[in-house]
Amino acid sequence: MGEDIGRRRFIKCAAGSTVALASMQVFGTAADHARGCKYFNVAQAATVNAIAEQIVPADDSPGAHEAGILFYIDGLLNGRYGGFYRERYESGLKLIDRFSRGQFHKDFVNLNSDQQISVLKALESGSAAGSEGSRFFVLILRHTIEGYYGDPEHHGNPGNASWRMIGFEG
Amino acid sequence: MASKKVNVIVVGSGAGGGVVAKELAAAGLSVVVFERGRMQGADEFNHSELGSQYSVPPAYGPSVFANPRTFRYTDREVAHLVYPGVNQEYGKTAAAVGGGTLAYGGAAWRFKKEDFRMKSTYGAIAGTSIEDWPISYDDLEPFYQKAEYELGVSGLAGADPFAEPRKKPYPLPPLPINPQGEIVRDAGLRLGWHPFPPPFAILTEPYKGRSACIQCVWCLAHVCEVEAKSGTQATMLPLALKTGKCELRTNSFVTRILTDNRGRPNGVQYYDAQKQGHEQQADLIIVACSATESARLLLNSANEFHPRGLGNSSGQVGRNLNDHTGGDTYGLFDRDIPHDKGPGPSIAFNDWNHSHAPGIPGGGYIYNYYCTLPIEFAGTRPPGEAAWGKSHKSFQKKYFHRYIHLGSNCQAMPQEKNCVDLDPKVRDAWGMPVARITHSWCETDINIANFVMDKGEQLLKEAGAIKTWRGVNSRGGVNDHQNGTCRMGNDPKTSVVNRYCQSHDVDNLFITDGSVLVTDAGFNPSLTIQALSFWAADYINKEWQGSAFRNKRS
Numbered sequence: 001m002g003e004d005i006g007r008r009r010f011i012k013c014a015a016g017s018t019v020a021l022a023s024m025q026v027f028g029t030a031a032d033h034a035r036g037c038k039y040f041n042v043a044q045a046a047t048v049n050a051i052a053e054q055i056v057p058a059d060d061s062p063g064a065h066e067a068g069i070l071f072y073i074d075g076l077l078n079g080r081y082g083g084f085y086r087e088r089y090e091s092g093l094k095l096i097d098r099f100s101r102g103q104f105h106k107d108f109v110n111l112n113s114d115q116q117i118s119v120l121k122a123l124e125s126g127s128a129a130g131s132e133g134s135r136f137f138v139l140i141l142r143h144t145i146e147g148y149y150g151d152p153e154h155h156g157n158p159g160n161a162s163w164r165m166i167g168f169e170g
Numbered sequence: 171m172a173s174k175k176v177n178v179i180v181v182g183s184g185a186g187g188g189v190v191a192k193e194l195a196a197a198g199l200s201v202v203v204f205e206r207g208r209m210q211g212a213d214e215f216n217h218s219e220l221g222s223q224y225s226v227p228p229a230y231g232p233s234v235f236a237n238p239r240t241f242r243y244t245d246r247e248v249a250h251l252v253y254p255g256v257n258q259e260y261g262k263t264a265a266a267v268g269g270g271t272l273a274y275g276g277a278a279w280r281f282k283k284e285d286f287r288m289k290s291t292y293g294a295i296a297g298t299s300i301e302d303w304p305i306s307y308d309d310l311e312p313f314y315q316k317a318e319y320e321l322g323v324s325g326l327a328g329a330d331p332f333a334e335p336r337k338k339p340y341p342l343p344p345l346p347i348n349p350q351g352e353i354v355r356d357a358g359l360r361l362g363w364h365p366f367p368p369p370f371a372i373l374t375e376p377y378k379g380r381s382a383c384i385q386c387v388w389c390l391a392h393v394c395e396v397e398a399k400s401g402t403q404a405t406m407l408p409l410a411l412k413t414g415k416c417e418l419r420t421n422s423f424v425t426r427i428l429t430d431n432r433g434r435p436n437g438v439q440y441y442d443a444q445k446q447g448h449e450q451q452a453d454l455i456i457v458a459c460s461a462t463e464s465a466r467l468l469l470n471s472a473n474e475f476h477p478r479g480l481g482n483s484s485g486q487v488g489r490n491l492n493d494h495t496g497g498d499t500y501g502l503f504d505r506d507i508p509h510d511k512g513p514g515p516s517i518a519f520n521d522w523n524h525s526h527a528p529g530i531p532g533g534g535y536i537y538n539y540y541c542t543l544p545i546e547f548a549g550t551r552p553p554g555e556a557a558w559g560k561s562h563k564s565f566q567k568k569y570f571h572r573y574i575h576l577g578s579n580c581q582a583m584p585q586e587k588n589c590v591d592l593d594p595k596v597r598d599a600w601g602m603p604v605a606r607i608t609h610s611w612c613e614t615d616i617n618i619a620n621f622v623m624d625k626g627e628q629l630l631k632e633a634g635a636i637k638t639w640r641g642v643n644s645r646g647g648v649n650d651h652q653n654g655t656c657r658m659g660n661d662p663k664t665s666v667v668n669r670y671c672q673s674h675d676v677d678n679l680f681i682t683d684g685s686v687l688v689t690d691a692g693f694n695p696s697l698t699i700q701a702l703s704f705w706a707a708d709y710i711n712k713e714w715q716g717s718a719f720r721n722k723r724s
Contacts, residue, residue, distance in 0.1 A: 055558040061567075081227055081234065084256060117559065124557075141558055142226075142549075149544035149566075151218035166570040168544050169510060170217050170387070 037070065039077040039086070046109045047093050048073055048140070054116050055144040061165040062158075064144055072147030072156035073140070085139065092136030099128045175451035176200040176417075177717075179438055181424045181467065182459030184269020185696045186682035186703040188402025189317070190456050192409045193707030195416035199714075202450055203416065204440055206423040206459075207231045207266035209403070215388075215395035219545040222391040223264055223273040226255040230273055230393070232265035236599035239462065243610040243646050249593060252607075259647035260607060262391075263460055267420060268403030270460070270650050271371075271696060275390040275513070275540060276399045278323040278371040279693035280314045280701075283307045283334055284524045285532070285581075288689045291524075292531035297612055298583035299490050300531065303688045304660045304669040305705075307334050313701040313708070318369075321400040321700065322377040325369030332364065332520040342374045344516075345383065349508050350538045350574050351516030357633035358519055368518035368537050371400035371697070380404060387541035389513035425602050426471045427455055427679070433475025435679050441600050453717040454710070458683040458703070461491060462648065465590040465655035465685060466605040481656070481673040481681075486666050488590040491609055492654040492690045495619040495643050497534045497578030499626030500550060501635030506571045514540040515577070522625045523581075523692045531614065532581030534622045534692035536629065539575040547573070552639040574633065576626045581692040582615040584654050588646075610646035619643055622692075651695050653684035671706035677719055682706050 037045045052064035052073070064070075077086050096119065100108040103122075104115050111119065122128035123137045147156025149163075151170070157163065163170060177199040180191045187203060195201045210230060219225060227234045232254060240249035241259040254261035263270045284291045286303040294300065311334075317323070319341050327339035344367035347355065355365040372389075373382045383398040397404045410416040421443035428437045428449065437451035457464045465488040469479035479487050518537035525533055547570055548562070556562045593606035623640040630638045659665025662674035671686050673679035682703040684695050691698070713719050 056563055057560050059560065059563065061563075084234075084253075120558075144558075145548045146220060146225075146545055149548050150220040151216070153216070153218065154220050163544060166544060166547075166567055168570065 037074040039074050039082070040070075043107075044089070044093050045070060045074070047096065047107070048089075050109045050116060051096070051120065051140055052144045054113070054120055055141055056148045062161050064148055067148055067156055067158060067161060069144050069147045069156050072150075072154060073143045075155065076143060088136055088139055091132075092140065095129050095133055095136065096123065099123070099133070173448065173450050175437075175453075176202050177452060178202070178454045178456060179204065179450060179452040180456040180458060181438065182269060182457070182463070182683065183267050183402060183407060183418065184458060184460070184683065185271045185402060185699045186684075187269065187456065187458035188271070188406035188410070189700050189703035190458065190680075190682050190707045191416055192406040193704060194710060195410045195413040197711045198415060199454075201410065201416040202452070203407070203410070203418045204422045204424045204438070205267050205418065205420045206237075207264065208420050209267045209418075210272060210393055215393045217388050219543050222388075223262055224255070224391040227253065228255040228262060228264065230264035230266040237265065237604075238596060238598065239604050240593045240596050240606045241647070242606070242608050245587065245608055249606045249608070251596065258644060259609075260649070262650040263652065266403075267407065267418065268401040271399075271401035272403055273391050273393050274399070274401065274650070274696060275515075275694075276371040277515070277694035278318065278321075278325070278369045278697040279535075280334060280336075281307065281691040281693055281698050282332070282524055285689060285691035285693075288531065295531065295583060295614060297585065298614065299586050300583055301657070301659070301688050304658055304665075309669075310698075310701050310705060311335075311337065313704040314697065316704045317697055317700040320704075321371050321405050322373050322380065323369055323371050323400065323697070324374040326367050329366035330364070330518075330520055332523065340369060342377060344368075345370060345372065345374055345513065346385075346511070347516040348511040348514065350514070353507060353633050354538045354574065354576070354629065355517045357629055358517070361629065361632055363519050363521045363629070365517045365519060368515055368535070369697075370513070370515070372513065373398045373400065378405075383513070385512045387510060387512040387514070387543065390540040423600055424459075424467060425600050427457075427467065427480050428471075429473060429475055429480070433473075433676070435480065435676055445600065454678045454680070454714065456680045456682055458681065460683055461652040461655045461685045462590050462605045462607065464681055464683055465491075466592065466603075468656070469590075469592050470602055476675070481666055481675045481679055483675050484663055484666060486657065486664065488655050489586050489588075490584040490654040490657055491588045491590055491607065491648060491652065492582055492584045492687070493609075493648040494534070494579040494651045494690060494692075495582050495611060495615050496641045497536070497580040497619050497622035497626065498539070498641035499576045499623050499630060500552070500639050500641075501574045501576075501627075501630030501633065502552070502569050502637040503572045503574065503634060504636050507574060508571065509541050512541050514538065519629075522622055527621060529614075530618055530621050531583070532689075532692050533618060534578040534580035536576055536578050536622065536626050539577040542570070542573060542575060544570070550575070552637055574630060574635070576630065578622050578626065579651065579692060579694055580615070580619045580622050581690055582618070583612055584657075584689060585612055590655050607648060609648055611643065616643065651684070651690065653687040653690050653695055656681045656685035657688045658686045659688065670709040671702060672709070680706055680710070
């Protein structure tokens with residue numbers, strides 16, 4: 001219950017434009033994210049959030065972080081069909097950090113943006129971790145896109161932001 | 171626990187089951203319809219790609235945990251678990267009152283004459299089980315008409331120069347043309363093709379107490395919020411229930427068809443929502459639970475009288491599992507093309523369906539597709555375009571309104587080795603062996619799809635597309651047009667049911683779903699399944715007397 005309120009507050013704060021960008025700094029820490037999560041731990045939440053933001057980065061419209069995609073994915077894993085995904089996220093997130101450390105001696109969240117993109121491209125192509133890596137990338141890609149472009153009720157598209165962005169009236 | 175015996179059990183409330191239930195109940199027979207899913211109200215409709223039959227998991231069932239299936243491309247592989255929506259090899263057909271018609275797109279095609287005579291038209295094709303039907307278009311014409319009028323189908327008679335003759339026009343005018351349709355129509359005319367408004371089981375005017383389509387964009391894979399789509403849950407089943415002779419038992423999963431001590435079917439075993447087992451007795455059993463599940467039910471009903479499965483003396487139950495290949499093409503434009511008027515499809519071409527091009531048996535129609543939705547579009551990119559990142563997002567913004575998607579359903583060849591049988595290990599939530607699906611496309615299937623996609627890209631280019639590309643077909647897999655597992659035929663040795671959808675082995679068993687299709691045509695199957703169901707029900711109503719058929723077959 002308390003977590004729900006925290007989550008709503010986060011999204012509310014994150015919605016909007018310039019104010020939201022400023023608030024990202026405030027709400028953007030791993031610890032703040034984890035507070036809203038029901039499934040992910042602090043480190044996992046930060047990694048998922050960083051991956052999602054690379055998949056849908058902020059430009060003149062919100063990115064995945066601002067849209068709260070982390071909470072959309074967290075909700076999926078905690079939901080009725082979470083059993084399908086939990087193990088794949090557990091192992092997939094470990095795999096990403098392992099590969100990031102091998103390449104750049106840091107966990108994924110601590111890489112710069114170009115490094116993160118190169119890790120994700122390697123994961124996508126299968127060169128980072130074979131088919132297990134590419135399958136996980138396809139999964140988190142799908143979940144991020146679903147959350148971001150889905151209907152607002154599912155909490156990944158606050159205020160119809162992505163629909164307004166592409167001119168979709170529903 | 172056994173309930174009071176009834177005249178008829180119908181297993182499955184979808185396209186075929188809904189029609190038969192209504193026709194037999196209206197004729198005075200007592201009917202119980204079993205549906206494993208539940209009743210979805212139109213009020214449960216939501217404007218969401220995340221709550222549709224195409225979302226993961228599908229919104230209208232089946233439950234991914236209770237109803238797993240296994241899949242393999244060939245019998246040299248070990249089948250793996252597949253869940254509708256989660257795996258691409260199997261999915262989409264809803265498990266709810268209305269079945270596949272609950273959230274369908276409503277395309278309501280009549281097959282063409284050649285579709286009933288594929289072997290005669292194109293000859294035998296090595297590696298396939300291409301065959302003629304035991305009935306013709308002319309046999310079915312009155313029942314196509316009945317289906318169109320009873321359900322409510324919109325269209326324009328005479329507009330498709332390749333369509334077969336019809337005795338009556340459509341009961342409702344066609345859906346209005348939208349801007350995408352206008353562009354595609356004009357391009358087609360310039361190419362010398364023949365555009366026409368495609369037929370849909372979507373009301374364009376109020377009809378039989380239901381209201382007309384409001385042209386929203388949430389159509390395909392969604393339940394219609396105004397019940398303008400003519401699924402059986404909105405049409406046939408309410409009429410069946412109104413007779414007072416029909417009971418709809420939802421959340422009730424039929425696991426076996428039972429027989430008497432001479433091997434004659436006399437009822438079913440089923441489980442209710444609380445997983446309590448029951449039996450229901452009846453004189454007549456109609457199986458209509460989709461090509462996959464009907465075959466599975468018959469195979470799971472094997473007993474000492476029917477060791478290979480009920481109705482399976484031919485060994486053909488489960489064989490020839492078929493579905494359409496996709497023939498989708500996509501085009502980008504340098505100007506905005508509004509697509510906010512649903513459902514979307516407003517122009518079709520049949521120029522490449524039975525065009526008799528060399529090596530192309532059948533073909534497929536081409537039409538402008540349902541309104542594009544945001545998640546769907548995010549997953550649609552030309553080869554070489556990024557699937558994520560900055561450029562993916564820019565593409566999404568730039569082209570969402572500068573895009574035309576052409577769809578098609580391309581005829582695929584039946585193959586004996588494509589089949590449903592019982593998985594040797596995996597059981598469902600009721601302890602029954604699940605369907606093991608073996609399916610892969612043959613070379614002819616891919617050739618047909620490529621042929622149709624060539625035409626689609628040609629049309630888009632003529633329409634001014636600055637870039638075109640095509641969908642990629644998987645190696646195999648079956649979805650919501652699944653068919654062929656209990657084919658009809660005159661020879662009991664090579665087919666499962668006769669021309670009236672009646673089992674060759676036991677005369678009080680009928681199958682009225684996509685299973686009985688001999689070949690799948692380059693058209694959506696629902697209207698043909700429903701015409702066949704009216705045809706089978708007509709036969710039953712004429713021939714059934716008391717608790718047996720008037721003229722016992724030898």
